[in-house]
Amino acid sequence: MTRFTVVSILPEIVDQALAHGVVGRARAAGALAIGFVNPRDFTTDRHRSVDDTPYGGGPGMVMKCEPLVAAIESACAAAPAHRVLLSPGGRPLDQARVRALAAHEHVVLVCGRYEGVDERVIETAIDEELSIGDFVLTGGELAAACVVDAVARLLPGVLGDAASAEDESFSSPLLEYPQYTRPAVFRERPVPELLAGGNHAAIRAWRRRESLRRTAVRRPDLFAHLRLTKEDEKLAGGLPELDVASRTTVALVHHPVLDRTGARVTTAVTNLDLHDIARSAATYGLSGYHVVTPVESQREKAAHIATLWQEEQKEWRAKALRLCTTAASIDESIAVLTREYGQPPVVAATSADPARFVHAARVTPAALVRELQGAPGVPLLVLFGTGWGLADAELTQVSRIITPISGRPAWNHLSVRSAVAILLDRLFGLRDAWVHEH
């Protein structure tokens, strides 16, 4: 039987929080034991004080060493314990940690109050600090109750159906699929038809697919570290909303851009940019590559070069160059995508100096992809400036500015071809692709 001992000056909070429902029944049935030790019982002064003013000044009070350490030692006297301090500065609690705690026979949960506890309590009497999230509570009691609740449901005899602890969010690092119960239609919203049929394999596949979709959209941080099985790859491949690259177009802008003096100019199309950016666009699965210049003869030249490459025998190269089309302006590029997708694109830009784009929201590549995953069907247009960069002041169409690419030294003169490749990798690269190979 797993035992918890809660060290707290307000034990009623934890006791009450764990008196009901599944956990309350488990306590009554003896499947889970929770004891309490109050540091006030280890004070020696008339006021039973457990706190004092902080050395060095500052607001609030700090929990004193002596009564708290004495309380922790008393909690461990009956049975050796793993000693946990609930603290906003601790390691974030997750299901893996919950599982590890469930393996201990005795866990002591120490609840801070006021501005926290004297550091020497942690140094002498604590094995691990845990946080339940990036917010600050008035005390550790509710955090301790969360820990007990999460651990309790993994203990034998606590949950009626052990499988339900196995299957759900975070046990495998996937969020749970949507659940439905009767009625079959609620406020004109029917339960997905497939769930009412008896095809269990199809239901399993649907649930797995929905879990993958939810995790990708809501928790890309978890999704990025998943070890997808071959079956998962197939299921996720059928989720077009996750595939933002396939509705992304890069635009190589030759006007309006700046020259080295800051003047607004039009640059010339180059063969190298045309060829290399098309290959990057194809590598990352983009839907298009617009070469933007107001000079008609330059557009003709770009189209001509693209066609020449396509006529070559190598099919892979032709495939890349087929992505390449021309537009007279950024607005024309936006109009083309609006026609094609039935809605205007989100327009993002890159700049070595994002501060110049005063009207655009700053986003990381991951945040931008996540945003688009949450907006199925919306195309993405990513602008890259030639010359000394986009003439930002005029570009009111740009609503997102992506974290600039920067190495360590101040020297920063990446070619636009390199910048496109690096950014596409940050947006869409499967960095840990090898982990998928089973």
Ligand SMILES: C[S@@+](CC[C@H](N)C(=O)[O-])C[C@H]1O[C@@H](n2cnc3c(N)ncnc32)[C@H](O)[C@@H]1O
């Ligand atoms: C007001 S908080 C102390 C905050 C502390 N001054 C700081 O800024 O980190 C008082 C106590 O609440 C508990 N607590 C607050 N937020 C928590 C969280 N997110 N997770 C776990 N415990 C928390 C801790 O036991 C902490 O000692």
